[in-house]
Amino acid sequence: WNEIIELFRAGMPLRKHRCRFKSYERCFKASEAVDCLHELLGSNQNFGPEVTRDQTVKLLKKFLKNHVIEDIKGRWGKEDFEDDGHLYRFPPSSPLKSYPKKPSCGKEVIKFPDWNEPKAGTSQDYIPVKSITMNSEMWYKRHSIAIGEVPACKLVFRREITQTNIEEIWKSMTLSRLQKVLGLDSLDEVLDTKLVNSKHIVQNVYNVNKQGIVTLEDKSKELPHWILSAMKCLANWPSCSDLKQPTYSGFERDVFKTIVDYFGQMKEPLLTFNFFDIFVSVLGLLQKPSKAVEALQISCLLLPPENRKRLQLLVRMMARISLNQDLPPLSESVRTRTLIVQAFSHCILCSKDEVDLDELLAAKLVSFLMDNYQEILSVPSALKSSIEDHVVHLQRVQIKYTGADGDATLPPPSFCHQISTDEFEYQRAAGSQEPLAALLEEIVMNKEISVKDKKKKLKQFQKSYPEVYKVRFPTPETEAMVFPEKPKQKPPILMWALKKPFQPFHRTRSFRM
Numbered sequence: 001w002n003e004i005i006e007l008f009r010a011g012m013p014l015r016k017h018r019c020r021f022k023s024y025e026r027c028f029k030a031s032e033a034v035d036c037l038h039e040l041l042g043s044n045q046n047f048g049p050e051v052t053r054d055q056t057v058k059l060l061k062k063f064l065k066n067h068v069i070e071d072i073k074g075r076w077g078k079e080d081f082e083d084d085g086h087l088y089r090f091p092p093s094s095p096l097k098s099y100p101k102k103p104s105c106g107k108e109v110i111k112f113p114d115w116n117e118p119k120a121g122t123s124q125d126y127i128p129v130k131s132i133t134m135n136s137e138m139w140y141k142r143h144s145i146a147i148g149e150v151p152a153c154k155l156v157f158r159r160e161i162t163q164t165n166i167e168e169i170w171k172s173m174t175l176s177r178l179q180k181v182l183g184l185d186s187l188d189e190v191l192d193t194k195l196v197n198s199k200h201i202v203q204n205v206y207n208v209n210k211q212g213i214v215t216l217e218d219k220s221k222e223l224p225h226w227i228l229s230a231m232k233c234l235a236n237w238p239s240c241s242d243l244k245q246p247t248y249s250g251f252e253r254d255v256f257k258t259i260v261d262y263f264g265q266m267k268e269p270l271l272t273f274n275f276f277d278i279f280v281s282v283l284g285l286l287q288k289p290s291k292a293v294e295a296l297q298i299s300c301l302l303l304p305p306e307n308r309k310r311l312q313l314l315v316r317m318m319a320r321i322s323l324n325q326d327l328p329p330l331s332e333s334v335r336t337r338t339l340i341v342q343a344f345s346h347c348i349l350c351s352k353d354e355v356d357l358d359e360l361l362a363a364k365l366v367s368f369l370m371d372n373y374q375e376i377l378s379v380p381s382a383l384k385s386s387i388e389d390h391v392v393h394l395q396r397v398q399i400k401y402t403g404a405d406g407d408a409t410l411p412p413p414s415f416c417h418q419i420s421t422d423e424f425e426y427q428r429a430a431g432s433q434e435p436l437a438a439l440l441e442e443i444v445m446n447k448e449i450s451v452k453d454k455k456k457k458l459k460q461f462q463k464s465y466p467e468v469y470k471v472r473f474p475t476p477e478t479e480a481m482v483f484p485e486k487p488k489q490k491p492p493i494l495m496w497a498l499k500k501p502f503q504p505f506h507r508t509r510s511f512r513m
Helices: 002-011 030-043 053-065 136-147 163-182 200-205 225-235 253-264 276-285 288-301 305-323 336-348 356-372 381-395 422-446 452-464 465-473 476-480
Strands: 015-018 024-031 087-090 153-156 398-403
Touching: 002 030, 002 053, 024 030, 030 053, 030 087, 163 200, 163 276, 163 288, 163 381, 163 452, 200 288, 200 305, 225 253, 225 305, 253 336, 276 356, 288 305, 288 356, 305 336, 305 356, 336 356, 422 452, 422 465, 452 465
Parallel strands: none
Antiparallel strands: 015 024, 024 087, 153 398
């Protein structure tokens, strides 16, 4: 703010103008001020060429309201500046002063991540793995000294694993871990795995700076300088080493509104529409914070790198603001933390087809993000170590003894190769019928279910898979063998059946002799 004011006062040409038959010295037209300030902002490293003419006019409105400029009659205090021919001038001196520095209280100030990314790229073209070079003779000599004679063996060299193979391993193992943490039988209901880009996962893990913030290879996708400056201003309030905040009332609210407006104009939330369901499913784990943190850690690795970086910077700023007791209230009626959650929830998480519950779900997730941002927005170390160890194992030379069946620890990696149409059709038929036939046999041999339930299951199977059923039961006789008929026993003849039918009792008269 102060820097731009100083540059504007120094660079704005002042001339003599006439208005209504009267001359005014050392003044300028409104349109001239817009031209000059727009050029200054475009060449300033904190703003850049992204600044529009309309944004420049809004800034000049703030200048007029806070008496950085005044009209030729000395009026100021309102935001009625327009891009026209009205005349303005500078007051004798700027009323703005720098904020007093925050007194040191002996406590160590937590440093906020460096917002200026280093120019030297930290991207890696490949994931480093341990290389082991050893032939059979060297291995035999080394081990025979320690353990004596060993059976004859040979070294099995793995197929070379490319960077593409490694990226697919990362995707497969990451999704597998996510499914396990969420406790789901399948991710199909909450995630379309085809939309997960394996390159994004690897970039989010390895292309990071010292603070753990993602570094982007495409610099055009970075946040504008002026937004980064605004976020840094609020995140470090009032202790900014490279900024001098002005003292006019409401400055911090204007900066906050600028940040909210920028993120609010995005067409898609930072967590993307495609991953909405997977993030909402994490809400069910909030009763178990450690599980929820790990699930969000892994889910955030699936994001595009530019989205992950913006999420990291935004959530860290939100957390710093909500805990900053020195920052003036950003609203008269709403607590700062509540205001932050309400302002940014929609730009972090929402569905493509908005529903009433979206706002509540997003607010709940964003609150949890703010409270645990340091863990959630870092790379899960356990997952990283397990995947790297697996990749190293696949590239390591294996020892195979005579008579052994290859590698007893892990199966060798198998990668896709193209096959003919006939072979595909054969594999599809054979691959689908074998497990079905095994399932049918399991039903037949199951002695724990009743005959009635077994007949019902077999009838359902026959209706669904008639071809597989016919192979197992080609004739009615083979089917009947599953249910051998029990010998029929004649019902026992009851003694009461031989007696006469029941007759009503008749009273008889007794005679005495």
